[in-house]
Amino acid sequence: MSIFRTALRVAAAHPVYLTVYVVFLSLLGVLVIGDLGTGAAAAASGPAFEARVAVVDRDGSELSGALVSWAKKNAEVVTVDDEPLALQDSVATGAVDCLVVLPAGFEEDLIADARAGRDPAPLEVAYGTDVQAGALAATATSRWVSLAAQAAALEPDATASEVAELALAVADERVDMSVDSTGTEDATGSGLAVYLRFSTYSVMSSIVVVAGVTLAAYQRPEIRRRNAAAPVAPARLASGELGACCVLVVCVWAWTCLVGVVACRGSLTGVDPLLVGLALLSMLPFALVPLAIAFLLAQLGLSEQALNAVGNIGAMVLSFLGGAWVPLALLPAGVQAAARLSPSFWASSAVEAALGANGVTPALLAEVSTSVGIVALFAVAICAAGLAVGRARRRVAGAA
Amino acid sequence: MSHTQTAPSQDVVRVTGLVKRYRELVALDHLDLSVRKGEIFGLLGPNGSGKTTAINCILQLLSYDRGTIELFGEPMAPGRYDLKARMGVVPQQVAVFDELTVRENVDSFCALYVRDRRRRRQLVDEAIDFVGLGDYARFRPGKLSGGLARRLNIACGIAHRPELIFFDEPTVAVDPQSRANILDGICRLRDEGATVVYTSHYMEEVEQICGRIMICDRGRAVAQGTADELKRMISLGEKITAEVGELPEGTLERLRGLSHVLSVELSDGTLLVTCEPSPHNLTDVLGALAGSGVSLGRVMCEPPTLNDVFLELCGRELRD
Numbered sequence: 001m002s003i004f005r006t007a008l009r010v011a012a013a014h015p016v017y018l019t020v021y022v023v024f025l026s027l028l029g030v031l032v033i034g035d036l037g038t039g040a041a042a043a044a045s046g047p048a049f050e051a052r053v054a055v056v057d058r059d060g061s062e063l064s065g066a067l068v069s070w071a072k073k074n075a076e077v078v079t080v081d082d083e084p085l086a087l088q089d090s091v092a093t094g095a096v097d098c099l100v101v102l103p104a105g106f107e108e109d110l111i112a113d114a115r116a117g118r119d120p121a122p123l124e125v126a127y128g129t130d131v132q133a134g135a136l137a138a139t140a141t142s143r144w145v146s147l148a149a150q151a152a153a154l155e156p157d158a159t160a161s162e163v164a165e166l167a168l169a170v171a172d173e174r175v176d177m178s179v180d181s182t183g184t185e186d187a188t189g190s191g192l193a194v195y196l197r198f199s200t201y202s203v204m205s206s207i208v209v210v211a212g213v214t215l216a217a218y219q220r221p222e223i224r225r226r227n228a229a230a231p232v233a234p235a236r237l238a239s240g241e242l243g244a245c246c247v248l249v250v251c252v253w254a255w256t257c258l259v260g261v262v263a264c265r266g267s268l269t270g271v272d273p274l275l276v277g278l279a280l281l282s283m284l285p286f287a288l289v290p291l292a293i294a295f296l297l298a299q300l301g302l303s304e305q306a307l308n309a310v311g312n313i314g315a316m317v318l319s320f321l322g323g324a325w326v327p328l329a330l331l332p333a334g335v336q337a338a339a340r341l342s343p344s345f346w347a348s349s350a351v352e353a354a355l356g357a358n359g360v361t362p363a364l365l366a367e368v369s370t371s372v373g374i375v376a377l378f379a380v381a382i383c384a385a386g387l388a389v390g391r392a393r394r395r396v397a398g399a400a
Numbered sequence: 401m402s403h404t405q406t407a408p409s410q411d412v413v414r415v416t417g418l419v420k421r422y423r424e425l426v427a428l429d430h431l432d433l434s435v436r437k438g439e440i441f442g443l444l445g446p447n448g449s450g451k452t453t454a455i456n457c458i459l460q461l462l463s464y465d466r467g468t469i470e471l472f473g474e475p476m477a478p479g480r481y482d483l484k485a486r487m488g489v490v491p492q493q494v495a496v497f498d499e500l501t502v503r504e505n506v507d508s509f510c511a512l513y514v515r516d517r518r519r520r521r522q523l524v525d526e527a528i529d530f531v532g533l534g535d536y537a538r539f540r541p542g543k544l545s546g547g548l549a550r551r552l553n554i555a556c557g558i559a560h561r562p563e564l565i566f567f568d569e570p571t572v573a574v575d576p577q578s579r580a581n582i583l584d585g586i587c588r589l590r591d592e593g594a595t596v597v598y599t600s601h602y603m604e605e606v607e608q609i610c611g612r613i614m615i616c617d618r619g620r621a622v623a624q625g626t627a628d629e630l631k632r633m634i635s636l637g638e639k640i641t642a643e644v645g646e647l648p649e650g651t652l653e654r655l656r657g658l659s660h661v662l663s664v665e666l667s668d669g670t671l672l673v674t675c676e677p678s679p680h681n682l683t684d685v686l687g688a689l690a691g692s693g694v695s696l697g698r699v700m701c702e703p704p705t706l707n708d709v710f711l712e713l714c715g716r717e718l719r720d
Contacts, residue, residue, distance in 0.1 A: 231512070
């Protein structure tokens, strides 16, 4: 069994790591993007809003009556006795989402305030257990009251009945609007971009741990001694080990891309396949960064547990700096500046540039190449550090 | 064993004036060593005496400051892969991949020496049979007992049929049955033509299997020869132990007065007399005891052991 195959066997002897870090985490990425991937988010209209509203009319005026009748047309109106206990129960038990109390003198005060140029007094409102529905209903009710106040102000001679009619007429007016489906909703590939940003975590942690465990197996002192005594040049030995790890890198990258493309196929319908390919390809150099980190950690002689800890925590930090967890724009300027020192930031930049473009242009290729080049430099620098650490450790071990 | 020709007069290993320093510490101090073809050569010494350093230098795992190393009559160097291909190493610690099975481990290390897959398959089968791990070929090392893991360690070092094998304390922490099995295996390797360099702290097993022995201390060769030759190098001849009854006054002084007697001790009715080498020690001592009217129980006369040689040459002080 060649060095290459031996290293592959060592890597494959950790199926739990491969399952958890590669398969499970990439599927978690699919959950993270949710409807963005299928394009359903853009097309979805959602269920019609309908709240249960109770209007307690203590004014008994034409205007308050008009408000109650408007509410009956636009919401499910629930009748509640105007008694303190009944009112409390209605919101506490969730029987009502929005309880509006129209006080005595409501009509008179509203018209007077409007014509005097004052804002109408705020409504007395209480919400039930579904606060979101209640708040939306209260907003709609307040809008009707505002319309009535505007009508009273614009028509100084209008009676309360006329003000109510005007408010009802304006409240029912709608701008005609329709959504034409072209089948290219969310054609920006944002779902894939989000998925690939999250994948900086799964790619980083899986390769650091699995490649780290593989390379660390060759760094055990007695195995290193046995290998060093064999008629094999160190370069051949290292190329066999790293070759196997490169296969691992390509497999993890290919799996990640496959899952991403399948999960986001709905949102990629109108996107240029070349741009998608460019985005996916720009993730490959990024996958070399965790390999370089694994090499460095193996040279440091870290245990399997330590590799897991460093792989996870390091991947979280780096993916955070790449904007996987929170959009970088929402983070403080210091964090945004620090993010530029992480390879995940540049990998995400390359992906976003590719998926945000209208077509493959020289300018786009230059932009993506720059980001990918910086990512590759990170890998080279970390690998060089690993070589230096390995040489120093061997020198110390030889002196012991 | 497959062998490339080495001239009969040549040593398989010849180390001359080897010096290895770690700053002020001299690990090897002009060490000379020669191992003949087809022998089991024992390398003895207390901890820190330079045994492993010497082996590491021979294997080119360590650089050295001065001296020459020749293997199979040719100068050894880190890039002499042709010479390395003729050697095998069985390290002190079990050096195998925990992730691979017994067969995969032997195969992977054998592949460093033998590229031909068909030939390798045969060698791996033979090595597994040689160490008696046939029933465990599909086991991973974690499932093996300490003795079986040691045997796997040996199989990984000998599968490619090396002409020269370095065993670095292969029987540490091994039960007596497994130890006997390992020692038998090493003797069989010698019988099949391999040359073996064997280091151990167990004097009795070195005495049992090694043709020639070198005792080194503080990086120097203190003594070298067969076990009998080494025993003759020290002042101790025999140890006579006798169960005695009441000793009349003056008996111990009379014994101490005998020529060749080095020391006399009495403890719990057991008399221990150590003597210089002499053909008449036992008769002299028994005669002196009979002359004093001492009634005797069991009497034993032991020649010096390698352990006695080791302690006399290297001292009794504790080492790291």
